Structure formats: C-alpha cells, structure tokens
Amino acid sequence: MEEVKLTTDVKNKKKTNWSVLLGAAFLMATSSIGPGFLTQTTVFTQQLGASFGFVILVSLLLDVFAQLNIWRIIVVTGLRGQEIANKVLPGLGVFLAILIVIGGLAFNIGNVAGAGLGLNAMLSIDPIVGAVISAVFAIFIFLFKEAGKVMDKAAQVAGGVMIFLMFYVAISTVPPVGEAVVRTFVPSEINILSIVTLVGGTVGGYITFAGGHRLLDAGIKGVKALPDVTKSSVSGIAITGVMRVALFLAALGVVSQGLQIDPANPPASVFNLALGEIGYRIFGVIMWAAAITSVVGAAYTSVSFIKTFHPLLEKYQNWIIIGFIILSTITFALIGKPVKILILVGALNGLILPLALGTLLIAANKKSIVGSYKHPIWLTIPGILVVVIMGVLGIMTLFEQIPLMFK
Template identity: 25%
Template sequence: MRTKIGPGILVAAAFIGPGTVTACTLAGVKFGTALLWAMLLSIVATVVLQEMAARLGIITQKGLAGVLKTELTIPWFRSLALLVVLSAIVIGNAAYEAGNIGGATLGLEVFFGQGYRQFYPWIIGLVAFVLLYLSSYKALEKVFVILVGIMSVSFLTTAIITGPDIKKVAQGLFMPEVPEGSLLTIIALVGTTVVPYNLFLHASLVREKWNSAAGLSDARKDTLISVFLGGLVSMAIIVSAAAIPGDQLESVMDLARGLEPLYGDAAKYFMGVGLFAAGVTSAITAPLAAAYVAGSVFGWEKGTKHFKFRLVWILVLISGVSVLSFDINPIQVIKFAQVANGILLPFIAVFLVWMVNKKGIMGNYKNDIWQNILAITILLLATVLGLKSLVQVFGILQ
C-alpha cells in the first residue's frame, strides 16, 4: 500500500528553517564534514520523539498540551506547566518568526536584489497569511509537500555541484569526533533539529489525518520518511558549506556567494530557492504550532477556522513582519525564547515519556522496553542540551 505522507512533512519543514540552515552552514565551514554524525544523531532523536508525540495524538485524539492539562492533577503545578508551555511556544515562536521571514527574504534577494528589501517581509507575510487563512489542513499538506520537495532538490543539487569526497562524508557520518571548539556547534545542530514545538504540532496534526489506532503504521512511516528527508537536506547544507575554502562565512547567503565563483551562478540560485522555501515553510508552521498549543490549553473547539485559533497565528505572523519592517531590536525577546525553549525541551520530553508509558492513556500502545531505552537516552541528551542552551545564552549576555 502506498505510504500516506502527511503531518510529518510539516514537522520536517518546521525544523528546516533559516536557523537550521545557518547552523548547518557554520558547521560545514568551520569543521567540514566532521559533524555530520551530530546531525544523524539529531535525526534519530527527532524520529523517536516525534513518533511518540504522533502516537499519543492518535490514541488520545488530543493535543499534547490537552493531555498535559488532563493528566496533571495538582492545580498549581498544572498551571505552572501550562504557563511555561504557552510562554515558550507562543511567545517563543513570535520571536523566531522574524528569523523565519528574514530567511525567506534573503532568498528573494538572490533573485531580485536588495532594492526592494523593505517590501519583502510584507510579501512573505502575505503569502503565509493567505495560505493559513484560506487553506484547509489537506491543502496545507499539499503545499508543504511541494515546498519541501523544492527545498530538498535545491539543497541536494547544491551539494552535488560541489563534488564532495564520499569517503570524508562517510567518516563524518559514522566515525564521531568532537573537534576543538565544536561543542556549541554540536549543540546548535541538535537544538535546531529536535524542536520542542514540533512535538505539540505533530500531536495535534495527526488528529486531522487519522482518528484511530489503525493509522499508527502510516503515521510511523510518514514520520520516518519525512524526518529522514529533512535530515538529508540539513546534511546537504553541511556538505555544501564544507566545500568553501576559509572560515569567514557567517550566514547562508555568504555560502551562496562563496559557491558562485567556484561553481557558477547555478549554485547561488539553487541556494536562494532553497532558503526561500525554508523560510516560508517555517514562517507558516511556527504560527500554526502556537495556535494549536493555545487551543489545547484553553480548550477552544477543534479546527483551524476558529476565530481565536486564527487570532493567535495572526498575532505571531504580524510580530515577525513588524520586527523586520520597523527595525525593532528583537534581542531581548529572542533571548527569552531561547531560555524558555532550553527549559521546555527536557521538561516536555519527561512528560511525553511519562504519558506514553501510562496504560490508562495509551492502553496497549504504550512504550515497550526498547522504546523506553531510546527515550531515556534522548531525555538525557535533551537535559544536557537544555542546560547548555541556558549557559550559552547567559554566557553571551555577560
């Protein structure tokens, strides 16, 4: 039977945003293909966590925040937990939305130059608004399949154009090493792939596609294929960046310009198309995730057409456009988002593992021993990542 690609493709599109593209670019520039193993590890962790979130969503037919709200019985703790979730996801995504729209804007600059730069955020914002406002979930799904397809072809073609050394690529994937000064880059690669809000987004979206345990097999295939494809794109960016001599590149557009003299205009344009697609997809999924979380927490009726649901994603979208259009300095807000997400990842991972082990919630579909071994290993990784994220943010501030 043909695999039904669905919510997983939105998850992949969400984590391949401008932040991931930039992190992968810097990893390739500074350390070549040596850190490909960190991306492979991130993909495995993402598949495991997203599968659990999708399974929880299908079996309970609730969003992740909705299950948290039901299962946490101590009032003050439930309120605190939901406040942390709301703050990190809604306010955090509002902060990062500027980066998503900014990434798509850079893609437009490759083709149309910087002369109309002030209009690009509004164009991207309008595209995202129209898709979110007019599209049903099924329509969005089709749009994302197309956009992720374009993004994948663009970045993979860029990597192929550079003619990578296959032996070095294989060593980077399967022979882990931690070069001097690479720890924060490894954390960035994991942190941009294992995304907390994707767990909420996935648990909510699977209910739009499957309403019974009969859909679990398709959901697992969808998660595996989509996240693997997203990981392949991330690896392609690392490989492309590794081909550039020197270590002076600081952004993906520096990468595009660096590829031009070596490999011609084609590499630059493929990179521009890929960055535009990455920015647009993340600019749509971040507001969508925020709206789903708010809907679960406040018990709004299910459906993307609900007024309050739309109001949340509209506010997130407007915040991103406004920051870019009026030169508002988003540093303090982004700093809060980083701290909140650093705390949220291990926090949510703990509750996710707890919930998928409860017979009363999952019945016969709770975790088996091997799933728990993988989950606990990833939980330890998430905890270390959370602590390192906090240290990094406060270190930057000093």
C-alpha cells in the same frame, strides 16, 4: 457494483491518508529547515569538515526517538501536547503552551526576516518589502477553508524544490564523498555543542509537535493509526536528514577546495562560491522556501497549542494564525530582529524538548490517559536518554546565555 464502489472508497481513503501523512512529515521537516538550519549546517561543516557527518548521524538518531515517542503518544491519546501535559499535572499544559507560543513568535520574527532576505537574494527586493510579500503569501494559505490541505501541498512543493536545488549545488562543488562517509562513522573530532544545536533546531520548541498536531487535525488518531504514524514521523526526519546531508556536502565541497566562506552570511557564501551569481540566486530560492515554510509551520503549531483552551479560539484558529503572522511581520518591519530576545528564547527553546518529551513519557505510563495501550520499552528508554541529555545541556546553555542579556 456496490463491491466496486467499496473498493474505490477504500483506495480513495488510503490515498487521502497517505497525502495527510506525507503532509505532516513535510510540515515537520520544513518547519525545522529554516534560516537557522542553513547557517548552523554551513558553520559546523566549516569547523568540523567531514567529521560533521558524525554529528548529523547522532542528531538524526536522537531526532527519531524524540519524534517517534511524541507522535505516538499524541495519536494514541487523541490529545494535543498541552492537553496531555494538563492531565499529567494541572497547569503544566498552560505553562508549556506559553513557552511554545513565546518561542514560536520570537523565532517567527527570524523566519519572516529570512523570507525577506531570500527574496532579496533571489530578486534584489528590499528585505522588508520581501518580508511583507512573504507574509501575504503565508496568510493567503490560511484564507482557504481547507487550509490544512493547502498547507500540506505547499510544504511538499517547497520541500521538493529545496532538496532538488540543494543536491544540484552539492554535485557542483564535487565534495569528497568517500571521506565524508568514513568520517560519519569514524570522526576525527566530536563536538557535543553542535549535536545539541542540531537536535534543538530540528525537534526543539514547536517543531516537536508540528506533525503530531497536524495528524490529529486530519482525524488520524488511535492505536490503529500507529503504523501510519511511524511512517510519517520517520519520513519527516528522513526529509530533514536528506536536506542536512545535501547542504553538508555542498559546504564540504567548497571547504575542501580551500575557499573561504564569508562569516557574515555563510550559506549564501557557499552557493556563491559554488556557482557564482546563479548560485546566489539559487540560495535566495532555498532561503525563501525554507523561511516561508517555517513561518507557516511556526504559526500553525503555536496556535494549535492555545486553541483547545476555549471554543472560540478553535472556531477562529485560522484568523488567529493570520494575526500571529502579521504580528511577527510588523515586529520585524518596525524594530528588526530583537537579537537578545532571540538568544534567550533560543536557550528556553532547548528546554521545551526535554520538558515536553518527559511529560509525554510519564503520560504514556498512566492508564487514565492511554487506557490499555502499552508504550514500547525500546522507545521509552531512548526517550528518557534524550530527555536527560537535552535537559542537562539545555540548562547549561540557558545559564550561559542569561548573562549576555544584560551586557
């Protein structure tokens, strides 16, 4: 009888672990699939056509190595990103936390706006009213005692709905799949800026740490957890990739028919051209799901960067997350999206990935931080490559954007 109970407990634990791993994967993926994701993918597909498949492939490879490195090091040490950074260089964790929180807050204003626009397209609700309704929905999640589990389920449901609807629209546009497959490996045009933009959008800023921090909060840590961490991080990138490919094919189908995408709202235009009024309503559902999960992910991960600085911050973290969402919503409702601030923060966001990944790679080689753990060379070398590429291009982007602030 005791043996049966033991077997049942093991099964329940495995089920719980898989639920958490899948939740972390969807949290990372849905955090990266925001309003900007929809616009970037549509615009670059319009510019590059089938060759955008190559950009998706390269960006996903860079994403995988960035996430595998960061998630592994976080889970092995049992420390959050800012704690590891402070151990590498005192004060660096505080600096990183400030960058993450400022970036998360600025982008959450855009996420709240996107949620408002989603409800506007779906139900013809005023965007500001829609933003407030969406914020209330996000806040409701963090009123639960087991907010983490509710957040996991919400991310999984929203992600599933987005993937289903996106593929439905993609099939409806009858894209040239054969050409897309060929150009994914033999592109007729290569655009470096689009690769940097996609990498920054899917693993930049707070997104890099969303899944890893969620695993720690669920008690998953230590070397023994590494196989699970690998599964979860790769799953997150795969989910993002599936969404990116579905939207790419939908937009490619429209472009290949010679139809003109409206530059004022490229993703909405794709859905409208594909399925008419119904397509526009479907766009509203996808936009809202993408935005609301990004609101939740940005707030949760940003606060996870400051909660370790004082016991009271950890004790009241859910209320701080709620305050974060309220502040984002009030800012949007009163002054709209501060475009120039978003531009500058976007450029700074591009520097967070190389700074964070570089710091964690240094930590991975310090016995005082990781103990006897040996970080694999096959992850270290690609990780360094991602740091160098994103660091150089991030600095170039920042210097391009700063003059725009003063025009």
